[in-house]
Amino acid sequence: MCDKLPSVDDLVGRQAEFAAIGAALRRPDLAGALFIGDAGVGKSHLLHATLRHAEEAGFVTVSITGTRALGDIPLAAFAALLPGRPAGDAGDLVQIRRALQERAGNRPLLLGLDDAHLLDEASAALAHQLANDLTAFVVGTIRAGEAPPEAISSLMKEGVAVRIPVEPLDAADLSTFAEVILGQPVSDDVAEQLFLRTLGNPLFAKELLLEARSSGVIVDRGGVFHVDGDLPAPSSLSQFVDARLAALGDVHQRAVSLVAIGGPLEIELLEQLVDPDALVELESARLLTADEHDDTLMVGFVHPVYADAARRAVGRLAARQMLRELADALDRRTPRRPQDVLRIATWRLDGGSLADPSLLAAATRIASSRNDFDLAERLGRAWFDQVADTPDGLRAACRVASAYIEQGEYGEAISILADPRVRREAAAPIDRLRGAVIEGGMTFWAFGKVAPAIEMLDAAAAELGGAHPLIDATKAAIWSAAGRPNEALALTPPGSPAATMPAGVASDLLALTTAGTPALALQRVGDHPEFVHTGGAIAAAAHAFALVETGRLRDATEFALDGWERAERAHDRHGCVAWAIALGWADLNAGRRRAAEQWFDRATTLAERSAAAVHGTRWALGGLLLSRAQDTDPSGALLVLDRLSGVPPHEARAHADLELRGRAWLRAVQGDVDGAVRELLDHADEATDRGRHASRVRYLIDVVRLNHPSEALAHLDSVPCVVDGELLPTLIDAIRAAATADAAGMAAVTDRLAELGFLGYAAEAATAAWTMVRDANGETRTVAQYARRAQELREGIDVHVTPVLAQARPEISLSRREREIAELVAEGRTSREVADELIIGVRTVESHLARVYVKLGVRSRTELADALGLLGAPT
Amino acid sequence: MRTLFDRLGGRSAITAVVDDFYDRLTRDPRVLHQFAEERLPSLRAAQVAWLTTAFGGAPGQPMADLAAAHRGLDITDDQVTAVLGHLEAALSDAGVEPELQRQAMSIVSRLWFARVF
Numbered sequence: 001m002c003d004k005l006p007s008v009d010d011l012v013g014r015q016a017e018f019a020a021i022g023a024a025l026r027r028p029d030l031a032g033a034l035f036i037g038d039a040g041v042g043k044s045h046l047l048h049a050t051l052r053h054a055e056e057a058g059f060v061t062v063s064i065t066g067t068r069a070l071g072d073i074p075l076a077a078f079a080a081l082l083p084g085r086p087a088g089d090a091g092d093l094v095q096i097r098r099a100l101q102e103r104a105g106n107r108p109l110l111l112g113l114d115d116a117h118l119l120d121e122a123s124a125a126l127a128h129q130l131a132n133d134l135t136a137f138v139v140g141t142i143r144a145g146e147a148p149p150e151a152i153s154s155l156m157k158e159g160v161a162v163r164i165p166v167e168p169l170d171a172a173d174l175s176t177f178a179e180v181i182l183g184q185p186v187s188d189d190v191a192e193q194l195f196l197r198t199l200g201n202p203l204f205a206k207e208l209l210l211e212a213r214s215s216g217v218i219v220d221r222g223g224v225f226h227v228d229g230d231l232p233a234p235s236s237l238s239q240f241v242d243a244r245l246a247a248l249g250d251v252h253q254r255a256v257s258l259v260a261i262g263g264p265l266e267i268e269l270l271e272q273l274v275d276p277d278a279l280v281e282l283e284s285a286r287l288l289t290a291d292e293h294d295d296t297l298m299v300g301f302v303h304p305v306y307a308d309a310a311r312r313a314v315g316r317l318a319a320r321q322m323l324r325e326l327a328d329a330l331d332r333r334t335p336r337r338p339q340d341v342l343r344i345a346t347w348r349l350d351g352g353s354l355a356d357p358s359l360l361a362a363a364t365r366i367a368s369s370r371n372d373f374d375l376a377e378r379l380g381r382a383w384f385d386q387v388a389d390t391p392d393g394l395r396a397a398c399r400v401a402s403a404y405i406e407q408g409e410y411g412e413a414i415s416i417l418a419d420p421r422v423r424r425e426a427a428a429p430i431d432r433l434r435g436a437v438i439e440g441g442m443t444f445w446a447f448g449k450v451a452p453a454i455e456m457l458d459a460a461a462a463e464l465g466g467a468h469p470l471i472d473a474t475k476a477a478i479w480s481a482a483g484r485p486n487e488a489l490a491l492t493p494p495g496s497p498a499a500t501m502p503a504g505v506a507s508d509l510l511a512l513t514t515a516g517t518p519a520l521a522l523q524r525v526g527d528h529p530e531f532v533h534t535g536g537a538i539a540a541a542a543h544a545f546a547l548v549e550t551g552r553l554r555d556a557t558e559f560a561l562d563g564w565e566r567a568e569r570a571h572d573r574h575g576c577v578a579w580a581i582a583l584g585w586a587d588l589n590a591g592r593r594r595a596a597e598q599w600f601d602r603a604t605t606l607a608e609r610s611a612a613a614v615h616g617t618r619w620a621l622g623g624l625l626l627s628r629a630q631d632t633d634p635s636g637a638l639l640v641l642d643r644l645s646g647v648p649p650h651e652a653r654a655h656a657d658l659e660l661r662g663r664a665w666l667r668a669v670q671g672d673v674d675g676a677v678r679e680l681l682d683h684a685d686e687a688t689d690r691g692r693h694a695s696r697v698r699y700l701i702d703v704v705r706l707n708h709p710s711e712a713l714a715h716l717d718s719v720p721c722v723v724d725g726e727l728l729p730t731l732i733d734a735i736r737a738a739a740t741a742d743a744a745g746m747a748a749v750t751d752r753l754a755e756l757g758f759l760g761y762a763a764e765a766a767t768a769a770w771t772m773v774r775d776a777n778g779e780t781r782t783v784a785q786y787a788r789r790a791q792e793l794r795e796g797i798d799v800h801v802t803p804v805l806a807q808a809r810p811e812i813s814l815s816r817r818e819r820e821i822a823e824l825v826a827e828g829r830t831s832r833e834v835a836d837e838l839i840i841g842v843r844t845v846e847s848h849l850a851r852v853y854v855k856l857g858v859r860s861r862t863e864l865a866d867a868l869g870l871l872g873a874p875t
Numbered sequence: 876m877r878t879l880f881d882r883l884g885g886r887s888a889i890t891a892v893v894d895d896f897y898d899r900l901t902r903d904p905r906v907l908h909q910f911a912e913e914r915l916p917s918l919r920a921a922q923v924a925w926l927t928t929a930f931g932g933a934p935g936q937p938m939a940d941l942a943a944a945h946r947g948l949d950i951t952d953d954q955v956t957a958v959l960g961h962l963e964a965a966l967s968d969a970g971v972e973p974e975l976q977r978q979a980m981s982i983v984s985r986l987w988f989a990r991v992f
C-alpha cells in the first residue's frame with residue numbers, strides 16, 4: 001500500500017478525462033460517472049484503464065457489457081459474475097447484490113458498464129440501485145446520441161453520476177497515439193493527414209494506420225513512418241469500416257453478416273454455418289472476438305461500430321435467408337433453453353418462414369413470463385393467425401389479449417377476442433372460461449364497471465353449465481375491489497375451490513382487510529404461502545395493505561420494497577404501480593409525508609401507461625390528494641383535484657376511500673370544517689352498511705382529528721364494530737379517549753401508536769392528550785410532561801400540519817437565566833460550580849433549577865439534558 | 876432522501892463515533908505508533924469534519940486530501956484493515972444498523988482507496 005500512481009501510458013491525451021474520473025471517485029456525493037462520446041473515440045478504452053487503475057489502487061472491480069442480443073435473460077450479465085451459478089439462471093437481485101458485497105469485503109467496489117446504452121432494463125435498474133445504495137461506484141460508457149435505459153439516465157438526472165464527455169484527440173495527441181500504435185514515430189506529413197482524415201477519432205486513426213502500413217502507403221524510413229502518396233480517404237469512421245468489410249472475401253463476409261444479424265452467437269452454432277477457419281481469420285483480423293458468457297463461448301464484434309456497419313451492409317432478402325438458416329441450426333441443437341425457443345421463433349418470424357404453432361405458443365408464453373409484452377404480442381399474433389379457426393384459436397386470442405391488456409391497449413384486446421374466425425363453441429371449456437374471465441375482468445379493471453362485469457361472468461358460468469371456481473374467484477375479486485366484502489366473502493367460503501385460487505386468495509385478503517379484520521386476512525394467506533409468488537403483484541400488494549392495517553407498518557414497508565424491486569426488475573409495470581401505492585400508503589401512515597407523496601406521484605406516472613391505467617391512476621392520485629389536503633395551504637391538493645378531474649370514473653373502492661377522505665380534508669382546510677365532518681360521517685355510515693369497518697374507523701378517526709370526537713363516537717357506537725389486529729382497536733380507543741377527554745387513555749394510545757410506527761397519528765394523539773391535561777388545569781409538572789411527549793413526537797418527522805397540530809403547539813419557555821443554568825447543569829456541572837461560574841448564590845441556582853424541572857416536567861439531570869435538546873435554540 | 880449524515884444521527888452521533896474510533900486506534904499496537912500524542916485533539920476534530928462531509932452533512936465543503944495527509948507515513952495494508960475495522964466497530968457499538976453501517980463504510984473505503992487514483 002504505497003502512494004505510487006499506477007501507470008496510464010497507453011492512454012494518450014486522456015489526462016483530463018482521467019483526472020475527472022479520479023475526482024469523481026473522491027467526491028462523496030457521487031456514486032457513478034459516465035463517459036459519453038462518439039463511436040471509436042475511446043470510451044471503452046478509458047473504462048478499461050479506469051478499471052485497471054482502480055484495481056491497482058485497491059478497488060475490487062467487476063464489469064459487464066451491454067448487448068442487444070435477442071433472448072438474453074435479464075440480468076444474465078450480472079448473474080454470470082456469480083460463482084457456482086447454473087447457466088441460464090439469472091438469480092435474483094438480492095442475491096446478486098449480496099454476492100457483490102461479499103466479493104468486495106471491506107474494499108470499495110467499482111462496477112464497469114461498457115456500452116451502458118445497450119443494457120437490458122433489468123440490468124440497468126440493478127446498476128442504478130447498486131449505485132444508489134452505495135454497493136458500488138458505477139463507471140459506464142454511453143455512445144453520444146444513443147438513449148440509455150431510463151435507469152441509467154436517471155443516475156445523471158438525480159445527480160448520482162456525473163457525465164464525463166470524451167472528445168476526439170487533438171493533433172499533437174493523435175501523433176503520439178500513432179507512435180504508440182506503430183511502435184515508432186510518424187512524420188509530420190503522416191500526422192497532418194491522419195488528423196485531417198480522422199478528426200482525432202482514435203479508433204479510426206488506428207484502423208487507418210494499420211491498413212496504410214500493411215498496404216505500404218506508409219513506410220518506415222530510418223525509424224520514422226513517412227507517407228508514400230496519400231492515406232486512404234474515407235470521410236468517416238463508418239465509411240472506413242464499410243470499406244473494410246466490403247474488402248472481405250465471400251466466406252468471411254457471410255460470417256460477419258451472420259453475427260450482425262443474429263447478435264452474439266454461440267461458437268458451435270456459427271461453426272455449423274461457416275468455415276471455422278474463416279472465424280479464426282476474422283479473429284486475427286480484429287473483427288470478431290469470442291467471450292465466455294454463461295459458460296458458453298459467444299462470438300461477437302470487437303467493436304460495436306462493426307456490428308452497425310455489417311448490419312447496414314446486409315440486404316433485406318439476404319438477412320431473411322440468414323435468419324432462417326440460423327433458426328434451422330439452432331433448432332437442431334439440444335438441449336433447448338427458453339431463450340433458444342424465443343430466438344428460433346423470432347428468427348423464423350422475421351425470416352418469413354412458417355413457424356410451428358406449438359413453437360410460437362411456447363415462445364409467446366416465455367415472452368409473457370418475461371414481461372416482454374411487445375414480443376409476446378408479436379409472437380402471439382403469428383400463432384393466432386395460424387390457429388384462429390381451430391379449437392386453439394380462443395386460447396391464442398386470450399394470450400394475445402392479455403399481452404395487449406398489460407400494455408393498456410384494451411381496444412386491441414377486445415377486438416382480438418371478438419375476431420370472427422374464432423369459434424368459441426369449438427374451444428375447450430377451460431379456454432372459454434379464460435376468455436370470459438379476461439373479458440369480465442377487463443370490464444371491471446379497465447372500464448370500471450361492476451354490474452356488467454358480474455353479468456358477463458354469470459352468463460359465461462350459465463353457458464358452461466353452472467358455477468365454476470375460477471368464475472367465482474374472479475367475481476369475488478371484483479366485489480372485494482369494489483368495496484363489497486360481504487358479497488366477496490360469500491363466494492369464497494373457507495375450504496372451497498374458489499378460495500384456493502390466486503384470485504380467490506387475493507379477494508379474501510382484501511375483503512377481510514377492508515372488513516376490519518386484517519389479522520384474520522393475514523392468517524388466511526398464511527395457509528397459502530405460495531400465494532405471494534403466484535398471486536401476482538396486485539394480490540401481494542394487498543398483503544402489504546393488510547400488514548399496514550394490522551399495525552405491522554415496518555413489515556409492510558419491507559415487504560413492499562422487496563416487491564417493488566422484484567417488479568421493477570421484471571419490467572412488471574402493473575406490479576410497480578401496486579407496490580408504489582402500497583409504499584405510499586405505508587409512508588403516509590408512518591407520518592413520512594414527503595416520501596409518501598413521492599411514491600404516489602411515481603405510481604401515477606407509471607399507472608398512466610399500464611394495464612391498470614384508470615384504477616391505478618385514481619388510486620395513486622387519491623393517496624396524493626389525501627396527503628396534500630392535510631395541510632394549511634390547499635393549493636397542492638387543488639392541483640391534484642385538477643388532475644383527478646381528467647381521469648375517467650371507476651367503481652373500484654380502495655382508491656375512492658382515499659380520495660373521499662382527501663376531499664373532506666380539503667373542504668376543512670378551506671374553512672368548512674362542519675361540512676367536512678358531515679361528509680366524513682356519511683362516508684363512515686356507507687362503509688358501515690357495506691361491512692367495511694376498516695374504512696369506517698379511518699373516516700371516524702378523521703372526524704376526531706377535525707375536533708368533533710363526540711360525533712365520531714356516536715357513529716362508532718351505532719352499529720357494533722368488530723376489528724382485529726393492533727392498529728384498528730387502538731384507533732377505536734383513540735376515538736373513545738377523545739370523546740371522553742380521557743388524557744391517560746390518550747397517552748396510552750400515543751404510546752401504542754408510536755411503538756407501532758404510526759408517528760403522524762401518534763403526534764396528534766400526544767398533542768390531544770396534552771391539550772386535555774392543560775384544559776383540565778392539571779399539575780404544571782404533568783402538563784409539562786405531556787407537552788414534552790408531544791414535542792418529542794413532532795420533532796423531526798414531516799407530519800401533516802392538521803388543525804389539531806396547527807392550533808396546539810406545546811411550547812415551553814425558559815427565561816434566559818433559567819436556560820443558562822439548565823445548560824450548565826446538563827453538561828454535568830454541580831450547583832456549586834454553576835454558582836461560582838455565574839457569581840450567584842447556590843440557593844439562587846437551586847431555585848431556578850427547581851422551576852426549570854417543573855416547567856420541563858423532568859426529574860433528573862439526564863432527563864434535563866434530553867429535554868433541553870428538544871427545546872432547540874434559545875428564543 | 877435524507878443524507879447518510881442525518882440517518883446516522885447527525886453531528887452528535889458522528890462526534891461520539893469518532894471519540895470511540897480514536898480510543899480504539901490509540902489502544903491498538905498495530906497503528907498506535909503512527910499517531911503523535913499532541914496531534915490527537917486536532918485530529919479528532921479533523922476526523923469529525925471529514926466524516927461529516929463524507930456522509931453528506933456539509934455539502935460543498937472541501938475535504939482534507941487523504942493522499943497528502945498520509946504521505947510518507949508508510950501505511951501497510953494491515954494498518955488500513957485495522958483502521959477500517961475500528962471505524963466499523965465504533966459505528967456498530969454506537970447502535971448503527973447494519974445496512975447503514977455498510978453504506979457508511981462503503982463511502983469511507985472508496986474515498987480512502989481513491990486517494991491515490
Ligand code: HEM
Pocket residue numbers: 906909910911914918921922925939941944945948950954955958959983987
Ligand atoms: C481508512 C481510512 C482513513 C481515513 C478516512 C483517514 C482520515 C484522516 C483524516 C481526515 C486525517 C486528517 C487530515 C487533516 O485534516 O490534516 C488523517 C490524518 C492522519 N491519519 Fe488517517 N485516515 C485513514 C487511514 C489511516 C491509516 C491506515 C493510518 C495509519 C495507521 C492513518 C494515520 C493518520 C495519521 C498519522 C494522521 C495525522 C497526520 C498528521 O499528523 O497530520 N490514517 N486521517
